Amino acid sequence: MTKVNLITGFLGSGKTTTLRHLLAHKPADEKWAVLVNEFGEIGIDGALLADSGAVLKEIPGGCMCCVNGLPMQVGLNMLLKQAKPDRLLIEPTGLGHPKQILDMLGAAVYQPWLTLHASLTLLDPRQLRDERVVQNENFRDQLAAADIIVANKQDRQEPADRDLLQHWQAANLKGRRLVEAEFGKIDPALLDEPRLNQRVLPDAAEHHAHSHPPSALSALRLDNNTRWRRALNQGQGYYACGWVFDADTVFDTIGLLEWARLAPVSRVKGVMRIPEGLISINRQGADLQIETRQSTPPDSRIELIDEQAAEWNTLQSALLKLRLENKA
The missing domain is CATH 3.30.1220.10 (CobW-like, C-terminal domain)
Structure with a gap:
C-alpha cells in the first residue's frame, strides 16, 4: 500500500524547495516516488529533483489537472505498478486545480493500491496582498482543499504580511492546521497526518490550452x-x-x-x-x-x-x- 500526499501551492510558493527538503529526509529503508506536473512544457522541476534519490515521473504542461485526467491516470498507474513506492508525493502545477486529482485518488479503483494522507498547500503570505492571485479560483481552491497550510518564506515577510496572514487564518482555516516555514523546511512527520478535509470543491473552469497535443508523458526533450x-x-x-x-x-x-x-x-x-x-x-x-x-x-x-x-x-x-x- 502506497502512502500518497498531494503538495500544492500557487506559482512561486516554494513547492519544489519543499519537496527537495522532504526527499532529503526520506527514511533510508523506504522507496519514494514523485509525480510532478508544471504549467509549461519544458519541465524544470524534474531537473531540480533528478538527484533526489526518488523515482521521478513528469507529466506535460497542465495535463495533471485536466478534467479528462488521462495523462495523470497513466503516470499514476505506472508509478504504482512498476515502482511500487512506499510513499508517493504528487506536485501539480501552481496553476492547477486540485479537485480532479483528489477525486481520482479517492476513487474505488485505487483503494487497494494507495492510502491518501494529508494534502499540503504551500502559501507565500505575500501573495495575500496581490488581488490577482487572491481572486484566482485555483489559488483559493488549493487552500480550501488542504489539510495543512504551510506559510512558507517567513524570512521574506514584512510585519504587514504577518498581520494579513493572521486575518486570513482567522477567517479561513476553521480548525485546519497552519505551520510556518522558511525555505520549505517542514517536519516530514506532517506527511503522516491523515486526510481529514472533506470539503466539496467546485469544478474547475476548463480553459487550458496546449501548444501541441499532450501525447508524451515527459517534459520536452531534444532529439x-x-x-x-x-x-x-x-x-x-x-x-x-x-x-x-x-x-x-x-x-x-x-x-x-x-x-x-x-x-x-x-x-x-x-x-x-x-x-x-x-x-x-x-x-x-x-x-x-x-x-x-x-x-x-x-x-x-x-x-x-x-x-x-x-x-x-x-x-x-x-x-x-x-x-x-x-x-x-
Whole structure:
C-alpha cells in the first residue's frame, strides 16, 4: 500500500524547495516516488529533483489537472505498478486545480493500491496582498482543499504580511492546521497526518490550452542533432514560454542572471549550465533566488510565465546571444 500526499501551492510558493527538503529526509529503508506536473512544457522541476534519490515521473504542461485526467491516470498507474513506492508525493502545477486529482485518488479503483494522507498547500503570505492571485479560483481552491497550510518564506515577510496572514487564518482555516516555514523546511512527520478535509470543491473552469497535443508523458526533450527547442503554452489566464538546450551549450553567468532578473514577466525558473557548473534560477516578481551546484545536468532549460504574452522572440534572441560556445 502506497502512502500518497498531494503538495500544492500557487506559482512561486516554494513547492519544489519543499519537496527537495522532504526527499532529503526520506527514511533510508523506504522507496519514494514523485509525480510532478508544471504549467509549461519544458519541465524544470524534474531537473531540480533528478538527484533526489526518488523515482521521478513528469507529466506535460497542465495535463495533471485536466478534467479528462488521462495523462495523470497513466503516470499514476505506472508509478504504482512498476515502482511500487512506499510513499508517493504528487506536485501539480501552481496553476492547477486540485479537485480532479483528489477525486481520482479517492476513487474505488485505487483503494487497494494507495492510502491518501494529508494534502499540503504551500502559501507565500505575500501573495495575500496581490488581488490577482487572491481572486484566482485555483489559488483559493488549493487552500480550501488542504489539510495543512504551510506559510512558507517567513524570512521574506514584512510585519504587514504577518498581520494579513493572521486575518486570513482567522477567517479561513476553521480548525485546519497552519505551520510556518522558511525555505520549505517542514517536519516530514506532517506527511503522516491523515486526510481529514472533506470539503466539496467546485469544478474547475476548463480553459487550458496546449501548444501541441499532450501525447508524451515527459517534459520536452531534444532529439536527433537539435541543439535547442522552444515551447509555448497558455491557460488559466497565464502564458508560458520555455527553452531547452543541449548539454554542450554553456551560458555566460552574469549575462544569464541579468536576463532572468530583467525579463518583463512575473515568473522565471530554470536549471542552466554555466562555466562554473550548474545554476538554478527561481524568480517570482522581483524576488530572485539562485543556487549553484557542481553536478552536470543533461541539458539546460528555463521557462518564463506571465499574465500576458511577452515578446518571446525578443527574449529568445537575447538569451541565444548569451551562449559561450558551440553556438548553433
